[in-house]
Amino acid sequence: MLVQGTEGLLADRAVARVVERLRENDPETERVDLEAATYEAGMLSVATSPSLFGEAKVVILRGAEACSDAFVTDMVAYAEAPDPGTTVVVVHGGGQRGKKMLDAIRRSGAPVVACEPVKKDADRAAFVLAEFRAASRRIDQAAVRALVEALGNDLRELASACSQLVTDTTGSVTVAVVDRYYGGRVEATGFRVADEAVAGNTGEAVALLRHALDTGADPVPLVAALAMKLRALAKVAAMRGSGGPSAKELGLAPWQIDRAKRELNRWTPEGLAAAILAVAQADEEVKGGGRDPVFAVERAVLTVARSSGR
Structure with a gap:
């Protein structure tokens, strides 16, 4: 073999x-x-x-x-x-x-x-569900997402977290349970910053961003999280038109599509375009094209948050 x-x-x-x-x-x-x-x-x-x-x-x-x-x-x-x-x-x-x-x-x-790397969040979410299914335990979809956001880049660490939650808890695993064990990890990730920015919560997004930077987060993955979030919104927005891509072709999990649909209710095409352009500019600047990567990512977060609802 x-x-x-x-x-x-x-x-x-x-x-x-x-x-x-x-x-x-x-x-x-x-x-x-x-x-x-x-x-x-x-x-x-x-x-x-x-x-x-x-x-x-x-x-x-x-x-x-x-x-x-x-x-x-x-x-x-x-x-x-x-x-x-x-x-x-x-x-x-x-x-x-x-x-x-x-x-x-x-x-x-x-x-x-x-044994290729699991790169997509949808595949990591499927991995988490499979881990809990194998242990005959239930986990909420929102809890799956929280766990993937906290630990998803390292499959071995993600598997270890699933094992710990199965061993140390009873009943269905919820977001509250994941936050209790890994809340600090979730709180300082770019995904959480991106969620708050896309929701238009300017103050919370900036506060989380500064906390992430103060605890050693690099601007590059923070901008990448913003870009990933906006790409998901743009992909799901494209489904609305006739002849747009199917859900399967998007490469997103069902819960990601459902969430993006809800989030798009507060976005206009013009606002989404402005946010995408701002993040693209920040991406170039944090990768060497600008003098101050921290300023670049903060400006992008502010632009995204302010573009929501426009």
């Missing part, structure tokens, strides 16, 4: 599932772990050789994205004639290193598990 991609949590879980299923069939399955970066010729042959008492084997080969030349040579040969009594799992973190080996594994017909 080839487990390939840069998302380490998904790769770890894929390997764990393989080992778990093998040991369900044979509790005596022997596990062997090897590092591809320090691999020396012949190690795979030794690892996959029959056990003394004939137990099944699973060999985990990690770090194949930094593999040695000997690893590539041995894996190409093994892929052509694998041992039917042994399961070999190659974990490759992405990139082109070992391409010959990757091609050989795919040609062999081995299963491939893709």
